[in-house]
Amino acid sequence: MSDTTSLSSQVKKLNLADASATASSSSSTQPSELVAVVDDLLNQLTTKFNTVSADILAKMDSMSQRLDALESQIQAGNAAAAADADSDDK
Template sequence: SATSDNASGELTAVVDELLGQLSTKFSTISSELISKMDDMSRRLDNLEATIQAGEGGKGDGSSK
């Protein structure tokens, strides 16, 4: 029974470590995705501003 308890404890430790690693990786990927989405949003805003400036006031600017 002591061997069974020890094996169970080792399994629990391994699973806890794996879950911790997965959580860290998920957080990292989530942060990277948010950063990339923010960057794309800024680039789209810049593109929109450039297009509107290039139109020279032809539109009324209410495209949003």
């Protein structure tokens, strides 16, 4: 939740900076502050995206391994059933 709070506070800063920029456009530090806030937001979003992407890939790998294991069990069960059917026929 702290990341969300941080993002919200930075967006509010952007809104306040935008409002104060229209009120007094003589300040020369506002563009650099805006750039810093936007850079920070982009870095946070990049970090979150990379984290979510890694989590999704890890879960997909886990699901793939589980599906492979399930497929092997099904094939082994089918082979055992076929062997039982062959032994019953003889």
